[in-house]
Amino acid sequence: MEISLKNITHYYRDGTGDQVTPLRNIDLTMRSGDSLVLYGPSGCGKSTLLFILGCLLRPSEGQVDIDGRSLLHYGEKELAELRNRKMGFMFQACYLLPTLTVKENIMLPFWIQGGKARDGRTEKKTVELLLEQLELTERADFLPYQLSGGQRRRVAMARALANDPEVILADEPTAELDEEKKDFVGKWLGEQAGKKKIVVVATHDPQLAVYAGRVYSLSQGQLQEKILGKGAVYSS
Ligand code: ADP
Ligand code: ADP
Numbered sequence: 001m002e003i004s005l006k007n008i009t010h011y012y013r014d015g016t017g018d019q020v021t022p023l024r025n026i027d028l029t030m031r032s033g034d035s036l037v038l039y040g041p042s043g044c045g046k047s048t049l050l051f052i053l054g055c056l057l058r059p060s061e062g063q064v065d066i067d068g069r070s071l072l073h074y075g076e077k078e079l080a081e082l083r084n085r086k087m088g089f090m091f092q093a094c095y096l097l098p099t100l101t102v103k104e105n106i107m108l109p110f111w112i113q114g115g116k117a118r119d120g121r122t123e124k125k126t127v128e129l130l131l132e133q134l135e136l137t138e139r140a141d142f143l144p145y146q147l148s149g150g151q152r153r154r155v156a157m158a159r160a161l162a163n164d165p166e167v168i169l170a171d172e173p174t175a176e177l178d179e180e181k182k183d184f185v186g187k188w189l190g191e192q193a194g195k196k197k198i199v200v201v202a203t204h205d206p207q208l209a210v211y212a213g214r215v216y217s218l219s220q221g222q223l224q225e226k227i228l229g230k231g232a233v234y235s236s
Contacts, residue, residue, distance in 0.1 A: 001067060001086065001166045001198060003053055004029040008062035009221075010048055022048045023059070024221030030200065032166065035193035037212035038202045039226065044218045046202035047092065047171055053200055054087050054169045055079055084112055088165035092172045094156040096144040102155050103127060103140045109163040130158040133188070149176035157185070167198045174205050186211040 008026040011019050022045025030036065030053070038046045051057035052064065055071060064071040066082065074082065083089075088109075096105050110123050131137045134154040144152055153176055160168060170189065174182040182205065190211035193199045201208060209215045215226040 002029065002031045002065070003167065003198065004063075004065040004068075005052065005059075006063040006065070008052060008059045008064070010045075010052065010057075010059045010061075021221055022218075023052075026062070026221075026223055028053075028223065030167075030198045032196045032198060033193055035190060035199040035211070035213045036201070037209045037215045038200065038218055039204065039206070039209060039215055040218040041204055045221065046218055049218065050089075050169045050171055050200060050202050054089050054167070055083055056089070084109070085163070086166045088160035088163065088168045090153075090156050090160040090168075090170040090173055092175070094144075094152050096152060096155055096159075098144050101141050101143055102136055102147070103131070105144070105155055106130060106158045106162050108159055126162060126164075127158075130161060134158050150178065150181055153177065154181075154185075161192075165197070168192055168200070170199075170201045172203055172205075173201060174203065174208060182207055 005026055005028045008023055008028075009021065010023040011021040014020050026049070038049060040046055048057065052059050055064070055066070055074075058064075058071065066074075071079070097108070100108070106127050107123065128137075131140055134157060136151065136154055136158065139147060139151055144155070147155070153173065157170070157173060160170070168189070173185055173189065177185060186208045189199055189201055189208075193213060199212075201212065209226070216223045217226050218224075
């Protein structure tokens with residue numbers, strides 16, 4: 001799979017009608033097996049770039065190609081299918097459904113569209129494995145309000161991965177996690193790229209940078225490649 005952004009500019013109108021332009025003339029190509037950490041302070045445009053990569057937002061200007069085909073040629077229905085089948089999105093606000101248990105929240109992608117797991121048994125196994133990997137097994141039947149912030153974040157991550165997506169987009173995945181879990185999540189995201197997925201993580205946590213193939217900082221609408229220090233030895 002390949003996602004290619006060409007000359008992407010995006011602007012919003014703020015409350016007073018002024019224009020905010022978090023992305024200016026961005027070029028970026030991600031292929032299966034690529035991992036990228038987008039680094040920069042809050043408000044610099046990381047989420048906007050993730051939304052565009054995940055086809056949740058069409059940019060104001062520029063071209064998005066998915067496997068060489070322009071996004072302009074996708075209707076809304078086809079776009080929804082692309083997102084449901086290929087993209088795993090972990091939002092900053094988690095967006096867990098409050099009336100569903102941990103296990104049910106993770107099952108959501110299967111309910112929305114029959115995922116790659118074909119029968120109830122395979123789906124159950126997938127969810128059990130994710131619960132185990134993310135240390136949530138004992139919380140499986142809890143409701144979101146009964147969890148700590150870090151646990152909620154891990155449920156959001158498990159849900160993003162349930163469908164075995166080709167693209168994983170994670171917005172501040174280590175917020176509210178302690179040091180040990182940050183490390184665990186970083187390593188784990190790094191491993192996903194090794195499984196031929198595209199992984200893009202937006203963060204202002206420098207600790208995560210060591211796990212990515214590429215690290216870009218986003219500043220004044222521009223991407224800049226950061227040269228990694230010794231930590232790069234551990235990158236995938
Ligand atoms: P980050 O993820 O790095 O915190 P965002 O992409 O969320 O940055 O935001 C980039 C800039 O665009 C910020 O100045 C933010 O206030 C502004 N912005 C984001 N979304 C909207 C929106 N829907 N309407 C208006 N301004 C927005
Ligand atoms: P985190 O992932 O945020 O570091 P932990 O998984 O280490 O959190 O959780 C710390 C402990 O506190 C766990 O036993 C967790 O179940 C418990 N806990 C935290 N908040 C709540 C809550 N609102 N309801 C029930 N248990 C909670």
